[in-house]
Amino acid sequence: xxxxxxxxxxxxxxxxxxxxxxxxxxxxxxxxxxxxxxxxxxxxxxxxxxxxxxxxxxxxxxxxxxxxxxxxxxxxxxxxxxxxxxxxxxxxxxxxxxxxxxxxxxxxxxxxxxxxxxxxxxxxxxxxxxxxxxxxxxxxxxxxxxxxxxxxxxxxxxxxxxxxxxxxxxxxxxxxxxxxxxxxxxxxxxxxxxxxxxxxxxxxxxx
Amino acid sequence: xxxxxxxxxxxxxxxxxxxxxxxxxxxxxxxxxxxxxxxxxxxxxxxxxxxxxxxxxxxxxxxxxxxxxxxxxxxxxxxxxxxxxxxxxxxxxxxxxxxxxxxxxxxxxxxxxxxxxxxxxxxxxxxxxx
Numbered sequence: 001x002x003x004x005x006x007x008x009x010x011x012x013x014x015x016x017x018x019x020x021x022x023x024x025x026x027x028x029x030x031x032x033x034x035x036x037x038x039x040x041x042x043x044x045x046x047x048x049x050x051x052x053x054x055x056x057x058x059x060x061x062x063x064x065x066x067x068x069x070x071x072x073x074x075x076x077x078x079x080x081x082x083x084x085x086x087x088x089x090x091x092x093x094x095x096x097x098x099x100x101x102x103x104x105x106x107x108x109x110x111x112x113x114x115x116x117x118x119x120x121x122x123x124x125x126x127x128x129x130x131x132x133x134x135x136x137x138x139x140x141x142x143x144x145x146x147x148x149x150x151x152x153x154x155x156x157x158x159x160x161x162x163x164x165x166x167x168x169x170x171x172x173x174x175x176x177x178x179x180x181x182x183x184x185x186x187x188x189x190x191x192x193x194x195x196x197x198x199x200x201x202x203x204x205x206x207x
Numbered sequence: 208x209x210x211x212x213x214x215x216x217x218x219x220x221x222x223x224x225x226x227x228x229x230x231x232x233x234x235x236x237x238x239x240x241x242x243x244x245x246x247x248x249x250x251x252x253x254x255x256x257x258x259x260x261x262x263x264x265x266x267x268x269x270x271x272x273x274x275x276x277x278x279x280x281x282x283x284x285x286x287x288x289x290x291x292x293x294x295x296x297x298x299x300x301x302x303x304x305x306x307x308x309x310x311x312x313x314x315x316x317x318x319x320x321x322x323x324x325x326x327x328x329x330x331x332x333x334x335x336x337x
Contacts (some may be wrong), residue, residue, distance in 0.1 A: 034280075035255060043251060073256050073287055077247025081256065081282035082287035118283065171279050 002098050003205060008064055009057035011201045016046040016053075018197045019190065029186040032174040035077055038186040045076040045084070061099075066092030079171060080187060083119055083128065090114040101148075103177040105139035112136050120171060126173060126180060128187035134159040135195055149199045160184060160192035212318040212327045213240035215274045216311050217259055217281045219252045220267035221245035226233045227275070227308045229311040234312055242266035259288035263300060271324030273331065275311040292306040299324065305331035 003011065019026075021042050027039030048071040049056070056064045069088030072081050073154040094107035112132045116122055138155045142148055160182065168180035171187075214231060218224035224245035231241050242265035247253025259274075266272050274289075276282045282302060289300045301324060303310055314331040322330070 035252075037247075037251075040251075041247065041253065044247070073291075075248050077249070077251070077253035077255055077280075077284075079283040081280075082283045085287065118286070 002086075003061055003145050005057050007201075007205045008059075008061050009053060011198065011205070012049060012056055013053055013160060014201050015194055015197050016049045018193060019043065019046045020050075022193055023188075026186050026190050029184055029189055032183040033142065033168060033176055033180045035078075035172050038080060041076045041078040041080055042084075042190055045072040045081060048072075048075040060097055060204060062092045062095040062097060063090070065095065068092075078150065079119070080190070083115055083187070084190075086114050086118040087111050087132070097146065101139070101142060103145050105142070108132075108139060109136050121170040124166065125170045126163050126168040126185045126188070127170055128185070130163050130166070130185065130193040131156055131159045131188045131195065149203045153196045156192040156195040161190040163188040173176040210270055211239050211268060211321060212270045212314075212324050213242070213263075213268040213272040214243070214311055214315045214318060215259070215262045215266050216243040216307065217254055217262070217274055217285050218243075218245040218277045218307060219254060219281060220277075221250075223277065223307070227311045230308065231311050231315040235315045238319045239315045240254065240266040240268055241315065254284040256284050256288045256291070259285055260291060263288065263292065263296075267296075269288040269299075271301070271327075273318070273324060273327045274300065274302045275305060275307045275314060276302060277307045280281050284308055301328050303328050305334050309334050 023039035023043040027036055030036050030038035049068050056067055065088050069085045073085030090111035091107050094110045096103050116129060121127050121129055123129050134155050138152055163185040165181060166175045173180045216224045216227045224243035228241050228243040242262040244258040244262040248255045263272050274285050276285050285302045289297060310331040314327050317327045317330040
């Protein structure tokens, strides 16, 4: 599908506003097992994105996605800046101007690998990768039927829930060792939130 | 421009970063270029990629720059900053896996002796348990 400039604008605006609206919840999660700044940091990053919304909407989608990544890198101030920044920068670099489902799956797969390298982490370590990995897997070879969006959202939500019993071995949460068990990872939560929002936007853009 | 390797200190806290830089300065005087940065783009606890790039610029030496960091985000943001430098500079900046204060002081002492970037990094990293 190709998004019009208005649709690109709405997509970025909705994702940014959703993250900003949920900032307190993300911060609360991060207070349990991290340093309590995930929501605040993501809010700062996406406020910079919102401030540049008109500029972003003038770009083709891949370039807009890359520019979102740059804003996050420059403004977030915590590890989630380079991590989400790398995700969006790579995604934008890999997405062709006219992306179908296969191209999207491919680009997201490459972006997932780039985030892994940036964080020197992997799935199973209670991070955003635990959501991105299953979502990538679900997209590979998926058929574009009307239920796909719901399936992807379900995969993302369940994957975020699945980080609750995990023990953190990367990032600040790893200092807690076993005490990190029993809380959802804030990065997994924000990743699932963004994926669900993107799915909803793309679905409404189709109709 | 100094021929000695430069040192950059990146902490979540500007006070920690500045304090560590003061200790380095007392140890090696002006023989080693030293720069520090701390705080997120709003000034709260955290680190900032543009501020790290600026600090690298300030401590620049053609012999290279060694970065000392405190916690997770400082390391990830420093690595990101290095990748955003001009191509010809990227290979001359390293992030050391060492305690920030002791690492900065020992790295600077090594740098003051005219040691190579690789040796400065190695000396600082000897402080970390293997």
